[in-house]
Amino acid sequence: MTSHRVAGAAVAAIVTAVLLLAGCAATGTRGAVVQEDDDFGTAEVYAVQDGDLEPAPDERAATVWDLFVRVVTPAFAASSMSEYRAGDDADSDTLAYVHRADDPEYWVLAANLAFADDQDLLLSTLIHEYGHILSLGVADADPDVTSCDTLELSEGCLAPDSLLLAFDERFWLPYGSDAPTPDDDDPDAAAAFYAAHEEDFVSDYAATNVVEDFAESFMTFVLEDRPEDSSPVAEKLLFFWDVPEYVEIRDRIRAEFSLT
Numbered sequence: 001m002t003s004h005r006v007a008g009a010a011v012a013a014i015v016t017a018v019l020l021l022a023g024c025a026a027t028g029t030r031g032a033v034v035q036e037d038d039d040f041g042t043a044e045v046y047a048v049q050d051g052d053l054e055p056a057p058d059e060r061a062a063t064v065w066d067l068f069v070r071v072v073t074p075a076f077a078a079s080s081m082s083e084y085r086a087g088d089d090a091d092s093d094t095l096a097y098v099h100r101a102d103d104p105e106y107w108v109l110a111a112n113l114a115f116a117d118d119q120d121l122l123l124s125t126l127i128h129e130y131g132h133i134l135s136l137g138v139a140d141a142d143p144d145v146t147s148c149d150t151l152e153l154s155e156g157c158l159a160p161d162s163l164l165l166a167f168d169e170r171f172w173l174p175y176g177s178d179a180p181t182p183d184d185d186d187p188d189a190a191a192a193f194y195a196a197h198e199e200d201f202v203s204d205y206a207a208t209n210v211v212e213d214f215a216e217s218f219m220t221f222v223l224e225d226r227p228e229d230s231s232p233v234a235e236k237l238l239f240f241w242d243v244p245e246y247v248e249i250r251d252r253i254r255a256e257f258s259l260t
Helices: 059-072 074-080 119-135 163-178 187-196 210-223 232-241 244-256
Strands: 002-005 033-037 041-049 052-054 081-087 094-100 107-112 156-158
Touching: 033 081, 041 059, 052 059, 059 074, 059 081, 059 107, 059 119, 059 244, 074 081, 094 119, 107 119, 119 163, 119 210, 119 244, 156 163, 163 210, 163 232, 210 232, 210 244, 232 244
Parallel strands: 081 107
Antiparallel strands: 002 094, 033 041, 041 052, 041 081, 094 107
16 A cells, blocks of 8 residues: 655555444445544545546545546546545645555545645646556556565555556666665654655655655656756756656646746
C-alpha cells in the first residue's frame, strides 16, 4: 500500500482495512458502508461502477473523487478503479493512499476529507498517488512471481523493463545497504536518510523508500518546470522527461488544471 502524508510529506505503507462482519457494519453518508481504517479510524466505502460511485457520496467526498478522476482521466477511473474510501480524521497525517484491489488489475483510492479544502495540497497528493498507480501496475510488478531476480515489493516482483526498476537502479542502487528497503516505512529511518542525502530528494517524504521517491519525483515533474541545472534532483526529474508517455500525462494534467 502507498500513501501520502502531511507532516513533512512522509509516506508509509498501509495495512488493508478489515471489513466489518455482516450485521455489524455501520451505515454512513447516503448508505455507504463504514469500515475500520488503520489511518482514518473509519472510512465510508464506495464501489466504483464505470467510473461512478455507488452509493452517491456527499459533496465533499464527491469533490475529492471528481478531482482524482480529472487527474487519472474518466476512462482510467472506469476501467481500473474498483473502490473509493473516504475518511475524515484531522488528527491523521495521512492525506491519501492507494493499493491494489483483491483483483490486482484494479485499484482502491482512499482520501482524508479533513484536508479536502486545501485544493493545492489535494491536487499534489492525488498526482502523487497516480504516480504510484502508473509505476505499480501488474505489468510492472507481478504478484504471482515466486522467485524474484529484480526488486520485490509488496505488490510483487518488478518487471525487468519497469520504470520503477530503472529508477531504482539509477538512483537508489548506488546507496547500497544504507538505503531503506522498498517496503520500509520507518519515519525515523527516512528522516536520518534524508538528513544524510538532502540534496538528492524533492522532499523529506521522498527519502522514505524508492517507491515513494518515484511518486514524489513524479508529482514534482508534473507540477514544476523542466529543470535547467544538473543537480541530483534535476536528474530525477529529467528521468521522467525522457519518457514520452509521462510527458504526455504531464501535459494533459497541466492543461486540465490550467497549470502554467
